[in-house]
Amino acid sequence: MTAPVEYPQRIAMISMHTSPLATPGVGDAGGLNVYVSEVARRLGERGIEVDVFTRAEDDSPDVVEVNEHTRVVQVPAGPRAAVAKEELPAMVATFAEAVRQRLNGHELVHTHYWLSGMVGLELAEQCGLPLVHTMHTMARVKNVALGQGQTPEPDVRDRGEAQIVVRADVLTANTVDEARELHEHYGARPEQVAVVPPGVDLHTFHPCDQPKSRAQLGIGQDDQVILFVGRIQPLKAPDVLIRAVAELVARDPTRRERLRLIIIGSPSGPQSQWSQGLVPLIADLGVADLVELRPHSPRAELFRWYCVADVVGVPSHNESFGLVALEAQACGRPVVATDVGGLRHAVRDGQTGLLVRGHEAGAWADALATVLDSPGERVRMGANAAGHSSRFSWDNTAAATLAAYHAATLRKGSEGRFVVPHGPGSGRTRLRSS
Incomplete structure (x- = not known):
């Protein structure tokens, strides 16, 4: 024995x-x-x-x-x-x-x-x-x-x-x-x-009711919502999503009626002043009406923000794994992430979301549009995402x-x-x- x-x-x-x-x-x-x-x-x-x-x-x-x-x-x-x-x-x-x-x-x-x-x-x-x-x-x-x-x-x-x-x-x-x-x-x-x-904490983060969550948080039921969660610093690169949103509305001005980017997090690290450049960037790109900057949220509240999203963006320059990507997928949300490090393992490209090489605004706009404009694909990826995250x-x-x-x-x-x-x-x- x-x-x-x-x-x-x-x-x-x-x-x-x-x-x-x-x-x-x-x-x-x-x-x-x-x-x-x-x-x-x-x-x-x-x-x-x-x-x-x-x-x-x-x-x-x-x-x-x-x-x-x-x-x-x-x-x-x-x-x-x-x-x-x-x-x-x-x-x-x-x-x-x-x-x-x-x-x-x-x-x-x-x-x-x-x-x-x-x-x-x-x-x-x-x-x-x-x-x-x-x-x-x-x-x-x-x-x-x-x-x-x-x-x-x-x-x-x-x-x-x-x-x-x-x-x-x-x-x-x-x-x-x-x-x-x-x-x-x-x-x-x-x-x-x-x-x-x-x-991933599957008790806190799990598939949820998007219409109910949007009603609770005052988000329009027909809005196209992109969510970023993380510390506001160059490494996490929320500016990539801001530039991608500007690219999306430049390509199709009618998106302005429904498109929203919600950024949740607080400044961090020795370059915390970097975050102060986001508001001028948003203004310069003409997307102040599309981007909402919110402070960090407790995890139970963060669950609801994942639920309102159509897609979660993780544009980090490097991640050893990417817990945000896992949490989002546990809530049944597709993830668009950078093709680097641990994100290659956290996100199954083409199955639970999309991986993007580099940080060029056009490439990110392409990937985000693929998810936002394909309801069937979004549902398929979301269901796959929930199953994938349950393994972790x-x-x-x-x-x-x-x-x-x-x-x-x-x-x-x-x-x-x-x-x-x-x-x-x-x-x-x-x-x-x-």
Whole structure:
């Protein structure tokens, strides 16, 4: 009989630069926050104890209980206030020491994004813990695909990510393409990388009643609605959709009566001032009556905005996966997305939506028109989209994450044994079954 697989039972998950409690679309909060929140919660539902350590930015409680086994622990490092992401590398050592003092029987460290990875390197070295790291995005990949107005990622990040790849026990990648990028750009070893696809919250995002949603939100039943959801920054490229809308009405002025582009999100990152150029761009292109800029929305409300849309646009210059594309498809909405990175996996070209090469307004107008002007195709793609997205559950992500944890513990020491720092049960521990 095959022996049961044994997993670590207490995880220190690190998300230094942004809290899983933050609302996606605000500041630096986005898909990473959703990922950390969902995986931590789903692991907790499996009986795994998870502490998510994040930097304290306000006077909210230091410990927030998410469920029976999952907590968010807000750790002081630097001012209790939001700081620019580029200032955080100087706080890594302080944050790492504060986390180390709070470790108590934790058996593995799982870090998210390169700043957390640098914290993980210090904890792994000091405490002898296995280290699993999820990049989410990579400097070298982003710098290859820079769009107009984007600032290259700094050298300190490039060097940090290289160190993480050398020393992590397991690297998780969203897709096989991301696994290949880890190998080609950073020299990751094939046996070091585990593919762990992200999921979608199918309880929140699911096929819905478009007429009802439009009535609730005051959207005309006959309007042609294009929706953008995401942080307002050059990487996400909402300006591409604005230019495409201008192209659509230039080709056919009668569209002006029904066409609407709704952009939901808030400025983000070191180039947050970039968002200030959207209003003048909209005015210059003569589409002020067609474009609506809205701030971020809570996820339950965001569900309704997906529901009102005829098509969701994801024109990003790079995405490790593209959770917005998955959420939209879970609501039965076709997606038009850039033919890059993880979007090639999130969207099935010609089946659940369309992939567009590049960011030329004419090509985007063509793709959007294909969906908007073909009701039958829109229904077909929407139905396919709902079925496609149902394959990506956070429960599956949690299961794949546990497999990565198991591989990391085996790699760290023979028979999965390793040192557990501090507190009850310190010393050498045998992993328990979940």
